[in-house]
Amino acid sequence: AQKITQTQPGMFVQEKEAVTLDCTYDTSDPSYGLFWYKQPSSGEMIFLIYQGSYDQQNATEGRYSLNFQKARKSANLVISASQLGDSAMYFCAMHGSSNTGKLIFGQGTTLQVKP
Amino acid sequence: SAVISQKPSRDICQRGTSLTIQCQVDSQVTMMFWYRQQPGQSLTLIATANQGSEATYESGFVIDKFPISRPNLTFSTLTVSNMSPEDSSIYLCSVHRAGELFFGEGSRLTVL
Numbered sequence: 018a019q020k021i022t023q024t025q026p027g028m029f030v031q032e033k034e035a036v037t038l039d040c041t042y043d044t045s046d047p048s049y050g051l052f053w054y055k056q057p058s059s060g061e062m063i064f065l066i067y068q069g070s071y072d073q074q075n076a077t078e079g080r081y082s083l084n085f086q087k088a089r090k091s092a093n094l095v096i097s098a099s100q101l102g103d104s105a106m107y108f109c110a111m112h113g114s115s116n117t118g119k120l121i122f123g124q125g126t127t128l129q130v131k132p
Numbered sequence: 133s134a135v136i137s138q139k140p141s142r143d144i145c146q147r148g149t150s151l152t153i154q155c156q157v158d159s160q161v162t163m164m165f166w167y168r169q170q171p172g173q174s175l176t177l178i179a180t181a182n183q184g185s186e187a188t189y190e191s192g193f194v195i196d197k198f199p200i201s202r203p204n205l206t207f208s209t210l211t212v213s214n215m216s217p218e219d220s221s222i223y224l225c226s227v228h229r230a231g232e233l234f235f236g237e238g239s240r241l242t243v244l
Contacts, residue, residue: 050231052232052233054235059237060169060222060237060238060240061235061236061237061238062175062224062226062235062238064232064233064234064235067231067232069231108174108175110175112233118163118165118180118226118227118228118233119165119177119180119190120175120177120233122174122175122176123174124173124174125174
């Protein structure tokens with residue numbers, strides 16, 4: 018069975034600083050993918066970044082980067098130069114090799130950016 | 133990216149009634165997915181909507197409670213039947229494209 022664990026229910030960061038949101042996973046699939054989504058208070062799910070299990074380099078998308086450590090089964094999200102608009106819930110998720118549309122989600126981390 | 137439109141965006145419903153949520157995608161996709169997010173919780177997959185065949189439901193979800201239609205490759209509906217307050221959730225439609233999973237804006241249902 019697959020499992021995603023986010024151990025930080027809530028995080029605070031000062032505006033313009035960097036923040037790391039933790040995510041660990043467990044799977045027996047040889048091939049899998051890891052996602053990070055942002056969910057503002059409006060409820061929509063905004064795709065941020067994706068890392069495939071066979072990707073050699075860590076994924077980056079603008080201010081978002083994914084610190085993928087396969088041996089440790091961790092996929093932490095790093096947000097650089099935090100902005101007030103980054104305040105939201107952040108979900109880590111993964112899919113296995115059998116159904117790439119079926120995501121298992123972590124419990125989420127609420128990030129608050131302080132001015 | 134995919135453009136996904138969901139209707140209604142929110143609704144308040146009475147106990148015992150049913151509500152159908154619509155999901156329209158801007159281009160053809162093989163599979164569409166329906167997720168539920170209960171208040172303060174994470175997302176859980178309800179079912180995979182396949183065009184031309186019955187939906188595939190996840191453990192804990194049944195067709196009688198959450199009937200799904202998929203008449204073509206760009207459209208799907210999810211019905212929440214005989215609603216109770218425990219069905220108050222955000223229901224999200226999603227599609228898989230080019231290695232990414234995109235979500236609609238969600239339908240926030242409150243059952244009184």
